[in-house]
Amino acid sequence: MKKQTKDHLVFWLFLAPALISFVVVVIIPFFMGLYYSMTDWTAVADSTPVWVGLENYKSMFSDFAFKYSFIRTFLFSVLSVISINLVALTFAFLVTREIRFKNFYRAGFFIPNLIGGLVLGYIWQFIFKSVVPSIGALLGIDFIENLLLLADPNLTLFGLIFAFTWQYAGYIMMIYVAALLNVPQELLEASEIDGANFWQKLISITIPMIAQAFTITSFLTLVSSFKQYDIIVALTNGGPTDLYQGQVVNSSELLAMHIYNVAFKYNNMAEGQARAIIFFLVLSVVSIAQVYYNKKKEVEM
Amino acid sequence: MAGVKICKLNKIYPNGFHAVKDVNLDIANKEFMILVGPSGCGKTTTLRMIAGLEDITTGEMYIGDELVNEVSPKDRNIAMVFQNYALYPHMSVYDNMAFGLKLKKTPKDEIDERIKKAAKILDIEALLKRKPKQLSGGQRQRVALGRAIVRKPEVFLMDEPLSNLDAKLRVQMRAELIKLHNELQTTFIYVTHDQTEAMTMGTRICVMNDGVVQQVADPRTIYNAPANVFVASFIGAPQMNFFKGKIADTPVVEVASHVFKLSDHMAEVVKNKGKFNAEVIVGIRPEDIKLGNSSEGLPAKVEVTELLGSDLNVYFKIGEKSYIMKTESSSDVKIGDTIYPVFDMNKLHLFDSETEKSLLY
Numbered sequence: 001m002k003k004q005t006k007d008h009l010v011f012w013l014f015l016a017p018a019l020i021s022f023v024v025v026v027i028i029p030f031f032m033g034l035y036y037s038m039t040d041w042t043a044v045a046d047s048t049p050v051w052v053g054l055e056n057y058k059s060m061f062s063d064f065a066f067k068y069s070f071i072r073t074f075l076f077s078v079l080s081v082i083s084i085n086l087v088a089l090t091f092a093f094l095v096t097r098e099i100r101f102k103n104f105y106r107a108g109f110f111i112p113n114l115i116g117g118l119v120l121g122y123i124w125q126f127i128f129k130s131v132v133p134s135i136g137a138l139l140g141i142d143f144i145e146n147l148l149l150l151a152d153p154n155l156t157l158f159g160l161i162f163a164f165t166w167q168y169a170g171y172i173m174m175i176y177v178a179a180l181l182n183v184p185q186e187l188l189e190a191s192e193i194d195g196a197n198f199w200q201k202l203i204s205i206t207i208p209m210i211a212q213a214f215t216i217t218s219f220l221t222l223v224s225s226f227k228q229y230d231i232i233v234a235l236t237n238g239g240p241t242d243l244y245q246g247q248v249v250n251s252s253e254l255l256a257m258h259i260y261n262v263a264f265k266y267n268n269m270a271e272g273q274a275r276a277i278i279f280f281l282v283l284s285v286v287s288i289a290q291v292y293y294n295k296k297k298e299v300e301m
Numbered sequence: 302m303a304g305v306k307i308c309k310l311n312k313i314y315p316n317g318f319h320a321v322k323d324v325n326l327d328i329a330n331k332e333f334m335i336l337v338g339p340s341g342c343g344k345t346t347t348l349r350m351i352a353g354l355e356d357i358t359t360g361e362m363y364i365g366d367e368l369v370n371e372v373s374p375k376d377r378n379i380a381m382v383f384q385n386y387a388l389y390p391h392m393s394v395y396d397n398m399a400f401g402l403k404l405k406k407t408p409k410d411e412i413d414e415r416i417k418k419a420a421k422i423l424d425i426e427a428l429l430k431r432k433p434k435q436l437s438g439g440q441r442q443r444v445a446l447g448r449a450i451v452r453k454p455e456v457f458l459m460d461e462p463l464s465n466l467d468a469k470l471r472v473q474m475r476a477e478l479i480k481l482h483n484e485l486q487t488t489f490i491y492v493t494h495d496q497t498e499a500m501t502m503g504t505r506i507c508v509m510n511d512g513v514v515q516q517v518a519d520p521r522t523i524y525n526a527p528a529n530v531f532v533a534s535f536i537g538a539p540q541m542n543f544f545k546g547k548i549a550d551t552p553v554v555e556v557a558s559h560v561f562k563l564s565d566h567m568a569e570v571v572k573n574k575g576k577f578n579a580e581v582i583v584g585i586r587p588e589d590i591k592l593g594n595s596s597e598g599l600p601a602k603v604e605v606t607e608l609l610g611s612d613l614n615v616y617f618k619i620g621e622k623s624y625i626m627k628t629e630s631s632s633d634v635k636i637g638d639t640i641y642p643v644f645d646m647n648k649l650h651l652f653d654s655e656t657e658k659s660l661l662y
Contacts, residue, residue, distance in 0.1 A: 190381070
């Protein structure tokens with residue numbers, strides 16, 4: 001065998017396992033899903049799907065629950081991204097300073113990420129429902145005693161963001177820690193001699209130098225908050241219900257849960273599939289735009 | 302414009318490492334002071350303490366007349382050039398130079414004027430819009446200097462600024478730094494481990510070892526009258542030859558079985574110090590050994606020769622002991638030859654064998 005053909009063979013041989021599994025579990029289902037989203041498929045045995053064209057897409061855009069869910073998801077994602085990144089960056093600054101027990105803190109902040117979303121959701125449900133009011137009662141502060149984050153449709157989103165931040169900030173912190181440790185000490189010293197105080201150093205040197213981390217962290221937080229499902233199931237399961245513009249809505253039913261409910265709860269597989277496709281498109285556009293924007297801000301050494 | 306005065310300066314790191322020990326240094330205004338020594342000798346730590354980047358464990362430091370122990374770097378009116386230049390990679394050359402001035406709220410047109418002027422001195426006018434990664438090592442070096450110049454500091458601190466440049470550029474930048482010092486008429490404090498840089502650039506040199514100042518003097522004195530064995534061995538290339546000897550009251554110095562007669566001046570000094578019959582370390586620089594004929598010198602065997610263009614280094618052995626001498630490249634010495642080296646007795650250095658301090662100076 002010629003060396004070139006042998007190289008080719010080896011190339012495809014090594015690529016095959018990853019390529020085949022990717023095609024089988026991602027590409028083929030994706031196109032099957034695209035097809036099913038244009039039928040009236042219900043996943044009931046023995047019923048043949050009937051082609052309905054773009055009917056499912058049309059009904060989706062006239063469905064108030066979908067629109068509402070979409071807006072709530074956007075709100076949740078924007079606030080989560082801000083909250084997680086702020087908390088993570090603050091933690092990262094704290095644990096990269098010369099403090100005692102910094103490895104203990106690093107591990108401590110990271111551990112919530114190792115707890116599964118469902119378990120974590122039930123823990124926080126307990127905290128929001130029982131611990132917070134009893135602390136309020138203990139302190140004699142009525143505001144805290146009556147604060148039922150998960151029962152108030154206007155506040156429930158903040159409860160979710162709180163729990164989600166608690167889960168995810170430690171993971172994002174690790175990325176910031178790695179980035180902060182990579183900022184050359186000399187640059188900070190040079191800026192100190194140039195006359196920069198703490199905030200000027202942060203804004204003019206540190207933040208631009210960790211732009212690469214921002215690309216990664218904003219991508220990860222954006223995508224995972226868009227797709228958030230398990231914490232919500234455990235915390236609120238979509239509730240509580242609310243009246244919005246005269247319609248009954250589930251105040252914390254975000255897109256992933258909405259799609260699940262449509263497909264599996266109401267058994268409208270095809271409709272759920274159509275919504276999932278739109279969800280995919282929107283998320284792709286948003287995250288590609290975000291990565292493109294962040295990439296431009298990165299510094300090459 | 303200001304001098305720097307350091308009294309009894311000590312630095313002990315949290316892990317117990319005593320990096321700088323009782324350093325006293327009085328650096329005059331407009332001086333080009335070089336801190337030189339092997340790596341780990343505390344010279345960079347000292348410089349960083351002058352900059353305010355490192356806390357002072359004990360001792361006092363004055364810039365001008367002000368005690369600066371507790372003054373933060375930005376209020377010391379100093380500028381520092383780092384070994385790796387420490388240019389801000391996300392800023393253009395112009396912004397790198399303007400950064401410090403902007404923080405001080407200098408008016409825009411004055412910033413512009415100062416940068417143009419510094420760029421002209423350093424010949425980097427064409428580079429102002431570039432980012433640091435688009436520059437060569439030498440250009441980055443100039444920008445780092447420019448960033449220091451525009452701030453018009455009272456003291457320039459430089460931490461091995463030339464060590465990342467190639468040999469040719471280093472020689473060129475050396476000359477330019479000397480020129481710059483003349484032009485700016487400011488105090489320079491310069492850290493290096495390179496003795497050539499120390500000898501060529503400094504108005505004074507401070508030789509350090511193990512956190513202790515060994516000698517502070519002008520380059521000529523450092524070379525001709527080293528205060529101890531360390532200074533004598535550290536400065537000068539090839540290194541000074543050392544050998545053990547004993548002073549007899551004849552007055553001669555006995556080395557192995559050979560006897561060298563001391564010059565009258567040396568005999569006088571040694572006598573006054575009461576070192577007759579004492580064990581000493583004798584030192585002689587390679588260029589103070591000459592080739593002689595069989596009646597003048599001791600027979601020696603040539604082991605290696607190194608041709609350096611203008612000079613020829615000859616490594617030879619008398620008995621079991623190796624020596625180096627430096628002679629003209631025209632001399633026809635080959636490996637294996639027997640030569641008769643003659644030691645210039647007026648240029649001998651004598652050191653106490655216990656304290657290693659010079660007996661002569």
